Amino acid sequence: MNGKSTDILIVEDNANDALLTIRSLKEHNLANNIVHVRDGQEALDYLFAKGAYSDRDPLNLPKAILLDLKLPKLDGLQVLARIRDDERMKCVPVVIFTSSQEEGDLVKSYKLGANSYIVKPVEFESFTAAIKQMGLYWLLLNKLPVQNAKP
Numbered sequence: 001m002n003g004k005s006t007d008i009l010i011v012e013d014n015a016n017d018a019l020l021t022i023r024s025l026k027e028h029n030l031a032n033n034i035v036h037v038r039d040g041q042e043a044l045d046y047l048f049a050k051g052a053y054s055d056r057d058p059l060n061l062p063k064a065i066l067l068d069l070k071l072p073k074l075d076g077l078q079v080l081a082r083i084r085d086d087e088r089m090k091c092v093p094v095v096i097f098t099s100s101q102e103e104g105d106l107v108k109s110y111k112l113g114a115n116s117y118i119v120k121p122v123e124f125e126s127f128t129a130a131i132k133q134m135g136l137y138w139l140l141l142n143k144l145p146v147q148n149a150k151p
Contacts, residue, residue: 007031007139009062011043011079012097013071017120017127021066021097024128030135035062040074043067044082047089061092064138067114069098069105077108084113091145093138 008031012018018036025031037043043065045051049058065083069076076096083089093115098105101119109117118134121127 006035006060006062007033007064008035008135009043009046009065010034010036011040011065011067011071011076012036013038013068017068020124020127021131024131025135027128028132028135030132030139039072040076040079042073043071043079044074047083048086059088061089063144064093064095066095066097066134069096069100069109077105077112080109080112080114093142093144095134095138097134 008025010018010021012021018038022034022036025034035046037046042052046053046056047058047061049056067076067079071079076098080094080096083092083094090113094113095116095118096105096109096114097118097120099120100106106117116134116138118130121130
């Protein structure tokens with residue numbers, strides 16, 4: 001694995017949604033180093049440098065995580081809870097990007113520490129516009145603390 005910093009980790013089991021997201025981010029020059037994982041367990045393996053990602057530096061955290069809720073193996077809420085339980089990842093922005101419009105999912109996401117909750121638009125143009133706006137904010141405008149900085 002390379003030592004480059006990951007701009008964004010996309011946790012998405014729908015191949016079409018993942019492809020559209022990656023294309024939109026790259027088309028608008030919002031992210032160079034994108035990692036896509038397909039289920040909740042793979043997301044945790046990536047973040048905690050386990051399994052197939054054991055050679056990855058676990059201190060090299062993504063600038064943002066785009067997390068679907070309806071995932072195989074572990075759902076997005078379980079992944080979010082594990083992320084927020086780890087001190088190193090408390091400041092990593094987690095954007096829930098899901099088709100779920102259920103109020104319960106929205107409330108649970110925020111209670112577990114999500115930074116944003118975006119319902120995936122159905123239309124292609126709206127979907128890519130949402131990705132562009134999300135990327136502009138979380139990757140360019142939003143200011144994050146330096147990783148491992150002492151308060």
